[in-house]
Amino acid sequence: MVYNPVHEKFDNSLDEGSWNISIANGEGSSAVSGKVLADIRNERDDIVVFTADVMYSNRLADFAKAHPESFINFGISEQHMVSAAAGIATTGKIPYIGTFASFLSLLSCEQIRTSVAYPNLPVRLIGHHSGMTMGFYGTSHHALEDLSILRSMAEMTIICPTDPVQAEAAIRSTVDHSGPIYFRMGRGRDKQVYENVSEAFELGKANELRDGKDVSVITNGLTLRSVVDAAAQLEEEGISVNVIDMHTIKPFDDEAVKRAVAKTGKIMTVEEHSVIGGIGSCAAEVIADNNLNCEFSRHGIYDEYVLIGPPAALYNHYDLDAEGVAKRIREFVIGSNNE
Amino acid sequence: MSEIVNNQKLVRDLEEKAKFIRLETVRLIDIAKSGHYTSVFSCAELFSVLYYHVMSVDPSNPDWEDRDRFVLSKGHAAVGLYPVLADHGFFPKEWLDSYTRVGSAFGDHPDMRKIPGIDFSSGSLGQGLSVSAGMAIGGKMSNKDYKVYCMLGDGELNEGQIWEAILSAANLQLNNLVAIVDRNQMSLDGFTEDIMPVNPIDQKFEAFGWETCHVDGHNLTDLVELFDKISSTKREKPLVIIADTLKGKGVEGMELNNDWHLGYLAEKDRKKVEEEIHRGLQSRT
Structure with a gap:
């Protein structure tokens, strides 16, 4: 199983104010990555996408649907996912791996430092729902330390897109960047600042x-x-x-x-x-x-x-x-x- | 008949290589004045069979994309792997003389960015099987035939991430992945079964969906036979080889001796140990 089409169905019986995972994630910065990556994958076969049981939260499901052969859902095993991304990066692939910012920067910190940053591998870490965007889900789901932690790792590049336009620009313009990148993303409902992809981002x-x-x-x-x-x-x-x-x-x-x-x-x-x-x-x-x-x-x-x-x-x-x-x-x- | 004779010669050659690995380990640790002798001694025959019989590599092109991969997840045995890579010609043998000196590429744990032939950096236990799984996935996605060999310590199986990797490799049917557990019975503080037991290793892997097999990790006849069988058999699942070994094998005073996880042999003791290694494993059996 890579993609569950049940999430495409809109439940008309729901009250107007109701929401579920599919409804919640619109076109915000993190939510756009699945589509953008699917589009890039159409042009080149070295793009792979991993996630850890959150592909509807980060809309990497959009990639899974378009390119199931280049997508793996590792289940709830973030540290393994990070190390596996490091492994596949040595074989000529460029892995984009997405999960909550807290589970990348904190739970998988050592894997990122030792197996991604130290060998300077082109692994793309998409940490979404960063900061306190998870609100009342609490401190376990907040990432208010991620920049501090990852910034101290040599070889690491860190990008904080503000909206889907800038996220797209940042992803597209760094595909061939030689080392690791951490994308600090929002929760997918970010308000727009930029209008043109071409003007939004230069590393x-x-x-x-x-x-x-x-x-x-x-x-x-x-x-x-x-x-x-x-x-x-x-x-x-x-x-x-x-x-x-x-x-x-x-x-x-x-x-x-x-x-x-x-x-x-x-x-x-x-x-x-x-x-x-x-x-x-x-x-x-x-x-x-x-x-x-x-x-x-x-x-x-x-x-x-x-x-x-x-x-x-x-x-x-x-x-x-x-x-x-x-x-x-x-x-x-x-x-x-x-x- | 000729095949048996050839195999005997092969086994003798591989035994000499295992001796070479132990001797070089002693020599290099003498430069550092501290090192993991016993962690190499338990897997010297495994290094030997992998690098001189099993794996397909090209020392003139270390990044050859079709090569078999080896991930030394128990990175602290790297001092035994470096001489093998030098012997193959991945880099000049003289490079080894810088072992652990300031600015050297060669530390106690291996560095893929600095050393030709090292497929992945390691040192922090628990990550190598995940990395190997990633390499195996890459092979499948790119329709490559290479295999990925990952050597794990037995104490390393205490790490939780190992079990994430085991679960995932079975689910993804990574039949191009071979894990080798150097079952030398000990970790730093003592016997694994006293500290945090890992037995029964085979049943655990089986329950997670792997094929399993056991081998005497110091018997090169058995090792050659096993790896020949493995390479000629098609599998659906990832395979784990549980290699029964002894930590410190080949030097009697170090075998299963808790004091020797790390250590240093001064000149007189080093000479004695070198003589013992020269006599070979058969001398006491």
């Missing part, structure tokens, strides 16, 4: 999405939409925000940070991740290493296991929705102006 080159003079906000992936919306809101209040989509965490675009410092003198990072080792740390390292003179603030999760709750409520609680981000930016800009 290691941050996108300066909005020009501004008062403060630069560096973010990516899960929190980018909130920052973009916050910036629009603040513009009306007379605060001009320079928005940088640092979609590639590794290699980090140091030059984009330097430019931002030169332009605004104030840098704020926003992340749905621990502030220890995430994008805030990355930016702080560039600032410290280069003796850049600026005001600096990190907004993210401060050394705690977050509350459980519906994702939207959590974003509200942790000031990671547009309102909350706007509040934090406002405080940073006005606070520092008053000093």
